[in-house]
Amino acid sequence: MSLKFADSDSVQLYGITWSKWSASLSRMFDFIVAVIVFLAVTSAVHLNFMLLAGDWDFWVDWKDREYWVTLTPIVGIMFPAALQYLFWEKFRLPFGATFAMVALVFGAWMARVFAFHEWSGFPYSLIWPATMIPGALVLDTVLLLTGNFLATAIFGGMGFALIFFAGNWPMLAIYHLPLQVMNSLVSVADYIGYAFTRTATPEYLRFVERGTLRTFGGHSEVVASFFSAFVCVLMYLAWWFIGMLLSTVFTVPNKFKTMMGLKAEPRQKSESLAV
Amino acid sequence: MSSMEAIRESTAAEGLSPSASTKDFSTSRFISFRGPVLAMLGILALMVFLRMYQQMYAFSAGLDSTTPDFDKYWMGLLRVELVLLVSSWAALWSFLWFTRDRHLDKLQVKDEIRRYFHLIGFIFIYAFAVYFAASFFAEQDASWHQTVVRDTSFTPSHIVLFYGTMPFYVLFGVGSFLYAMTRLPKFASNISIPFLIAVVGPFLILPNLGYNEWGHAFWLMEEFFSAPLHWGFVVLGWSVLALGGLLIQISQHLIELFRRADAERGAYSA
Numbered sequence: 001m002s003l004k005f006a007d008s009d010s011v012q013l014y015g016i017t018w019s020k021w022s023a024s025l026s027r028m029f030d031f032i033v034a035v036i037v038f039l040a041v042t043s044a045v046h047l048n049f050m051l052l053a054g055d056w057d058f059w060v061d062w063k064d065r066e067y068w069v070t071l072t073p074i075v076g077i078m079f080p081a082a083l084q085y086l087f088w089e090k091f092r093l094p095f096g097a098t099f100a101m102v103a104l105v106f107g108a109w110m111a112r113v114f115a116f117h118e119w120s121g122f123p124y125s126l127i128w129p130a131t132m133i134p135g136a137l138v139l140d141t142v143l144l145l146t147g148n149f150l151a152t153a154i155f156g157g158m159g160f161a162l163i164f165f166a167g168n169w170p171m172l173a174i175y176h177l178p179l180q181v182m183n184s185l186v187s188v189a190d191y192i193g194y195a196f197t198r199t200a201t202p203e204y205l206r207f208v209e210r211g212t213l214r215t216f217g218g219h220s221e222v223v224a225s226f227f228s229a230f231v232c233v234l235m236y237l238a239w240w241f242i243g244m245l246l247s248t249v250f251t252v253p254n255k256f257k258t259m260m261g262l263k264a265e266p267r268q269k270s271e272s273l274a275v
Numbered sequence: 276m277s278s279m280e281a282i283r284e285s286t287a288a289e290g291l292s293p294s295a296s297t298k299d300f301s302t303s304r305f306i307s308f309r310g311p312v313l314a315m316l317g318i319l320a321l322m323v324f325l326r327m328y329q330q331m332y333a334f335s336a337g338l339d340s341t342t343p344d345f346d347k348y349w350m351g352l353l354r355v356e357l358v359l360l361v362s363s364w365a366a367l368w369s370f371l372w373f374t375r376d377r378h379l380d381k382l383q384v385k386d387e388i389r390r391y392f393h394l395i396g397f398i399f400i401y402a403f404a405v406y407f408a409a410s411f412f413a414e415q416d417a418s419w420h421q422t423v424v425r426d427t428s429f430t431p432s433h434i435v436l437f438y439g440t441m442p443f444y445v446l447f448g449v450g451s452f453l454y455a456m457t458r459l460p461k462f463a464s465n466i467s468i469p470f471l472i473a474v475v476g477p478f479l480i481l482p483n484l485g486y487n488e489w490g491h492a493f494w495l496m497e498e499f500f501s502a503p504l505h506w507g508f509v510v511l512g513w514s515v516l517a518l519g520g521l522l523i524q525i526s527q528h529l530i531e532l533f534r535r536a537d538a539e540r541g542a543y544s545a
Contacts, residue, residue: 019537021537025392028392029395032392032395033395033522035402036395039399039403040402040515042406043402043405043409044409044516047508048512048513050500051505051509052501054417055499055500055501058421090523107406107410108414111413111418114326115415115418118330119330119418120418120419198421242513243516243519246472246513246519247469247520248520249468249524250467250469250520251465251467251468254464257464260375260463262377262380262464
């Protein structure tokens with residue numbers, strides 16, 4: 001038996017007939033939920049990113065050819081993968097990854113403007129955040145075209161990492177110009193890092209200037225990107241399943257029900273428990 | 276028995292007439308934006324105040340914890356925050372508990388729908404408060420501590436972030452959970468694990484502060500914001516994803532209620 005309404009009072013949604021009243025409330029629900037999801041995703045993605053790879057994002061002199069290129073996509077792909085599960089599998093919305101990365105850019109810029117710049121006094125040229133929106137677009141596009149999480153992990157996950165350096169290069173290129181400072185060859189980014197004192201933070205050269213990290217030729221970022229791409233594939237798979245786990249509805253009986261003044265559920269007979 | 280027959284039977288059992296007047300079903304009776312919007316503006320005003328307070332007194336009175344000015348401006352703010360927040364916990368949670376509905380089995384469909392929208396408004400306020408703690412003031416913490424050497428756990432950044440905004444979102448997280456448990460039949464009869472994770476995970480960031488402060492005092496770790504010492508916050512932050520499970524659950528409940536409400540309005544026929 002199905003619901004039947006007069007044409008003037010009904011609307012078809014995904015093959016199901018609803019009253020216009022229900023459809024209207026449902027749309028209001030969608031609107032409120034969209035705002036909640038944006039706030040929650042901004043909070044979670046930003047917290048996760050700043051505490052796992054934040055240092056490389058805070059300071060331009062940390063945006064190097066190896067660690068930054070390797071770590072940022074690996075950490076960045078965690079929530080896009082989980083949200084793609086929720087958005088795509090539960091609601092058929094093909095923009096979970098892009099949504100996460102736009103939320104991250106929003107959260108990061110709010111902090112860079114009101115904290116790093118307005119409070120601690122650093123210039124924007126030292127503190128601009130990187131973007132992973134290009135990689136997220138690739139990830140969403142692959143999921144939309146294939147509808148398959150494994151293909152998205154392999155092709156989308158690799159694309160997410162491989163496009164990262166190129167996607168940020170227009171903003172970063174000028175900081176790689178060489179300078180001579182006190183008889184040392186440094187980049188513009190390094191010099192900005194020297195000039196603005198961070199009492200409790202090392203300039204990045206002190207942090208990474210070990211071994212052969214900066215003595216490799218110009219292919220460092222390519223090697224780093226491909227290594228990051230490999231890890232991103234694995235990370236995508238892990239986080240797709242974490243998204244699945246946390247999007248699943250589990251409930252357990254409320255043991256406090258009688259304490260709340262409500263009727264207790266009838267006790268199950270031992271015979272039924274033994275089945 | 277088909278689902279619609281079950282709905283009709285349950286509707287009849289509740290004494291509801293399928294031909295009930297539709298005038299009680301205007302959408303404005305179910306959704307009120309006034310409460311959430313006022314709460315949001317109140318929170319925004321509070322956060323702007325805290326940020327301006329930092330701008331005025333952090334560099335002028337917040338660099339040396341042994342000075343009288345530090346005690347006046349920063350420890351004073353801390354004491355006020357702790358008293359107000361603990362009081363607000365007790366007030367809101369007690370109110371929700373003592374005014375609970377003891378007759379959930381007699382709850383009308385339209386009242387249940389209205390309560391679901393109240394719950395969604397509550398969760399919206401929770402998410403808005405979490406944003407300031409987990410995103411805005413959290414990254415601000417890096418901008419302060421990577422610039423200024425600390426000599427206390429109660430820094431101008433921490434007093435706002437850890438002892439202000441974090442207990443503040445706990446108020447609404449636990450409040451929304453209690454609201455659902457005491458006013459909505461399905462959440463009263465069964466505990467929602469996704470909801471529990473989405474509330475308890477961010478709440479556990481508070482006790483994790485003990486480890487964080489211990490580690491900073493012991494190892495003096497200022498140089499590296501991504502240090503393993505901070506990863507407790509990371510794992511607990513993942514719990515926000517459980518809001519996805521809660522969204523699925525609330526959607527399922529609302530779909531069922533909309534069907535029952537449509538049936539109650541007499542908008543179906545055999």
